[in-house]
Every structure is written in C-alpha cells, then in structure tokens.
Amino acid sequence: MQLQYFLLLAAALFCIGIYGLVTSRNAIRVLMSIELLLNSVNLNLMAFSNSLDPSAVKGQVFTVFVIAIAAAEAAVGLAIVLSIYRNRDTVDMEQFNLLKW
Amino acid sequence: MNLADGVQLVSLIVLAAMMLAAALGVVLLDNIVYSAFLLGLVFISISGLYILLNAGFVAAAQILIYVGAVNVLILFGIMLVNKRQDFAPVQKAWLGKAATGAVCAGLFGLLATMIVATPWGLSDAPIAGDEALVTIGLHFFSDFLLPFELASVLLLMALIGAIVIARREFLPEEATTEDGPITALTLPERPRELTGAISRE
Numbered sequence: 001m002q003l004q005y006f007l008l009l010a011a012a013l014f015c016i017g018i019y020g021l022v023t024s025r026n027a028i029r030v031l032m033s034i035e036l037l038l039n040s041v042n043l044n045l046m047a048f049s050n051s052l053d054p055s056a057v058k059g060q061v062f063t064v065f066v067i068a069i070a071a072a073e074a075a076v077g078l079a080i081v082l083s084i085y086r087n088r089d090t091v092d093m094e095q096f097n098l099l100k101w
Numbered sequence: 102m103n104l105a106d107g108v109q110l111v112s113l114i115v116l117a118a119m120m121l122a123a124a125l126g127v128v129l130l131d132n133i134v135y136s137a138f139l140l141g142l143v144f145i146s147i148s149g150l151y152i153l154l155n156a157g158f159v160a161a162a163q164i165l166i167y168v169g170a171v172n173v174l175i176l177f178g179i180m181l182v183n184k185r186q187d188f189a190p191v192q193k194a195w196l197g198k199a200a201t202g203a204v205c206a207g208l209f210g211l212l213a214t215m216i217v218a219t220p221w222g223l224s225d226a227p228i229a230g231d232e233a234l235v236t237i238g239l240h241f242f243s244d245f246l247l248p249f250e251l252a253s254v255l256l257l258m259a260l261i262g263a264i265v266i267a268r269r270e271f272l273p274e275e276a277t278t279e280d281g282p283i284t285a286l287t288l289p290e291r292p293r294e295l296t297g298a299i300s301r302e
Contacts, residue, residue: 072259
C-alpha cells in the first residue's frame, strides 16, 4: 500500500482533532478530540512501521504504548471532568476559569 | 493491478471515507451522544486501516481497548454529567471558529505538501505479517523493557488517581450519642469546602 495515502489520512484526522479541541464548548467533546489526535499519531506510526521498518516492527510497539497511555489519559481526564462538574455544576469550557487569573 | 490490490484500494477508500466522515461528525454534531457513538466508528475504521497495514495484533488491541474501554468510559462520563443545558452564547464565536478552521486547513496543507514532496526511503525487507506478534513480545522484554514496566506503573497511578479525583466527597451527618461521636465505620476526614461554591447560585 502507498505510504502517502495513510500519512495524508493521519494528517486530515489530526487537523480535525485540533479543530475540535479548540472550538468545543463541552469538556467531554474536548476529551474525544484528544482521542482523535492520539489515533492519528498511531496511524502515522503504523504506516511508517509498515513501510520503512517492516521486519522489526518498532512502530507497532510504540503504538501499543500510546494506546496504553491513551487509556490512562481517558480515565484521568473523565475523572477531572466529573470533579469539575460537581464543583461548578457545568461542563462548559468557557466557565472553567478557576486558574485563569 | 491484480485483484488483491484492487480489493485493498477499495477497502482503503471505504475505510478512509468512513473515518473522515465520522471524525467530522464527532467534532461538528450538536448532540454529544451521537458524537460518542461516531467516535466508536472512527476507532473501528482505524482498526480496519491497521489490518490493511499488516498489523492484526494492534488492530485487535485497538478494538479491545478503544471501542471496548475508552468509548464505553466516555459514554458513562456523558451519562454521569448529562445535563441538558444550552451554553451561553459567546460574542464573536464565529470569529474563533473561522480562525481555527483556517489554521487547521493551513496545517493540513503544509503537512500534505511535506508528505507528497518528501522522498520516503521505502524498505524492501520482508513484511513481518503475523510474526509481528512474536517480534512485539521480544521488543517488550528486551530493548523496550524499561518503558514497558514504566507503563505498568503509570497505569496503576492512573487507576488510583482517577478513583481519588472522582470520589464523591460526601459523608453522612456525624452521628453522636451520649458517649460522644461515633467513630466506628466513619472515615477520618470531613468533606472539604466546594471551591466553586461562591459562584454557584
């Protein structure tokens, strides 16, 4: 398979994730956008692993690590969102200004 | 182009279209529940792309961990904070969205130019295929042993940390008798003051 197709796909997914990360008002949608970003990075790693290093699959090893870290990140992120929701009674990102100034 | 190549190309096109449409739905749809289910569709499409990249093990891990754990976790999070409220409109919100869209489109253009223009040094080594599972295990226990063990410690920390952060800080009223407060079966701490109590109407 062509390497460039997968890299272009991963770049498109990354840009969609960045857009969602910046523009979302709902805190849970921000977490979903972060998952999209991590998945696009995984896709990049897998494409490089298949095309540039197909016999010693180090890219797949890194992908497994990233998947493990992403699962931990999702758990902690949701816990933080739950905690903030209990304290502020909203999930609107515009009102999370506790650390702003 | 023989039959196998054609099937691979068609699968790639279908999976790519599915993934991009679902990702746009995740970001753009108003209903957050639809977004969560579309996120599962994104994960499944990416797993199909991994199979196209000769990585069956990681595809299975992707389905198990992302669709089975992360997506379900996000759905539970949505159910726990499901509050039907309309966010207060922000002035000039369209300006931020337009600027972000322009920056993202520019970033994609930059990345696409780089990807197309770079001469990638493609390797001719034999593809591992299903032997990749054995190779990944060898990597884990030889040259990637330290990150592997650190990942296990990090998972434990995330597990305990998530419980500590999300624990409900509610204790029942302190029961007292003539002999003084009952200390059995009570936690030694009291609920702390809510930090956002001032701004809460």
